[in-house]
Amino acid sequence: MLGSTGSVGCSTVDLLAANPARFRVRVLVGGRNAALLAEQARLLQAELAVIAEPAMHAALDAALAGTGIQTASGDAAVLQAASLSVDWTMAAITGAAGLPSTLAAIKRGGAVALANKEALVCAGEVMLRAVCDAGVTLLPVDSEHNAIFQAMAEGNRDAVERIVLTASGGPFRLSTIEEMGRATPEAALRHPIWSMGAKISIDSATMMNKGLEIIEAARLFAMDERDIGVLVHPQSVIHGLVHFRDGSVLAQMGAPDMRVPIAHALAWPGRLATASPRLDLAALGTLEFHAPDPVRFPALRLARDALRAGGGAPTILSAANEVAVEAFLGRRLGFTAIAALVEAVLERLGPQAADSLDAVLDLDASARRAAHQIAAAKAA
Numbered sequence: 001m002l003g004s005t006g007s008v009g010c011s012t013v014d015l016l017a018a019n020p021a022r023f024r025v026r027v028l029v030g031g032r033n034a035a036l037l038a039e040q041a042r043l044l045q046a047e048l049a050v051i052a053e054p055a056m057h058a059a060l061d062a063a064l065a066g067t068g069i070q071t072a073s074g075d076a077a078v079l080q081a082a083s084l085s086v087d088w089t090m091a092a093i094t095g096a097a098g099l100p101s102t103l104a105a106i107k108r109g110g111a112v113a114l115a116n117k118e119a120l121v122c123a124g125e126v127m128l129r130a131v132c133d134a135g136v137t138l139l140p141v142d143s144e145h146n147a148i149f150q151a152m153a154e155g156n157r158d159a160v161e162r163i164v165l166t167a168s169g170g171p172f173r174l175s176t177i178e179e180m181g182r183a184t185p186e187a188a189l190r191h192p193i194w195s196m197g198a199k200i201s202i203d204s205a206t207m208m209n210k211g212l213e214i215i216e217a218a219r220l221f222a223m224d225e226r227d228i229g230v231l232v233h234p235q236s237v238i239h240g241l242v243h244f245r246d247g248s249v250l251a252q253m254g255a256p257d258m259r260v261p262i263a264h265a266l267a268w269p270g271r272l273a274t275a276s277p278r279l280d281l282a283a284l285g286t287l288e289f290h291a292p293d294p295v296r297f298p299a300l301r302l303a304r305d306a307l308r309a310g311g312g313a314p315t316i317l318s319a320a321n322e323v324a325v326e327a328f329l330g331r332r333l334g335f336t337a338i339a340a341l342v343e344a345v346l347e348r349l350g351p352q353a354a355d356s357l358d359a360v361l362d363l364d365a366s367a368r369r370a371a372h373q374i375a376a377a378k379a380a
Contacts, residue, residue, distance in 0.1 A: 002089065003092030029052065030050070031051070034056040052097075053073065078100075079100055081101075083108050111136070120215070121315075124314065173192075192234070193234075202338070206338050255277040316352065324371060
């Protein structure tokens with residue numbers, strides 16, 4: 001498990017702990033939280049626990065003393081862990097930081113459950129080439145992409161006309177642009193449906209997460225950007241829809257609980273029992289659907305433009321967005337300025353290539369530098 005101490009990682013740990021006879025855990029990789037990583041390693045009786053931050057290695061080692069669980073730290077150890085021979089890997093290290101380890105897991109082979117959307121957004125060409133070369137099965141973990149994956153499973157892929165990703169609309173679904181301009185990080189983090197980490201919560205509030213998901217879906221399912229729709233669905237019960245050329249539509253439905261798509265990826269092609277809430281449509285009564293507002297949520301347009309531009313544009317988009325979100329959370333940038341900063345970085349850097357991991361990482365670094373410079377100029 002790459003990213004076991006994050007939100008998706010913790011949900012995966014819960015499912016593994018509930019099924020000890022079915023799974024054996026070789027390695028857990030965490031970021032900085034040594035105490036939680038040690039707790040998870042003991043719970044799952046992992047063979048190896050790796051913490052990305054070298055300064056936390058001593059704390060991890062002390063917490064696991066006497067357990068027989070090996071420990072390691074640093075970028076090289078993370079890559080080595082990702083390359084170990086296993087049947088299944090959860091790739092859940094967020095952001096560009098997760099690219100090298102995700103690529104290492106793909107090159108190793110086996111099934112890779114993909115929760116790091118940046119892998120296909122920032123380095124889609126590189127990742128998909130590696131998937132093809134290694135014969136890897138990519139199992140989407142994002143609830144929307146997992147929904148499309150499930151809905152396509154029973155249909156003829158050649159008969160798919162279009163797909164639709166649903167979005168909750170986030171905490172500002174009904175807010176005016178003026179209200180959004182005054183939004184605080186606390187307000188933006190209060191997602192009405194999902195419990196997620198800070199970065200993805202802000203991405204949901206700007207709808208950049210849906211933009212990134214459009215790019216990911218185009219690459220996962222070999223779909224043209226024009227054939228990928230987005231619907232705002234506040235109840236978050238339908239997670240994705242597949243339209244077929246005969247006029248039929250398959251929708252995957254379920255409670256808004258990340259354990260459901262994670263369990264699907266864990267047990268695929270079978271099913272795994274979970275303690276997730278069961279869907280009661282009679283109790284819900286009504287499901288709402290609305291078209292997204294491109295004026296209040298310009299991030300969707302930016303993502304579609306980046307997908308159409310191709311090359312390194314999605315890499316720049318994702319990197320600039322990470323910097324913008326960090327600046328907003330640090331109160332150095334206004335909420336509506338997040339998308340504006342991303343657009344400014346895209347315009348400054350222009351068309352770029354991204355045909356190798358090194359090129360992707362270099363471009364990611366360039367986009368971050370440009371984003372910091374523009375943000376600093378705006379704050380001055």
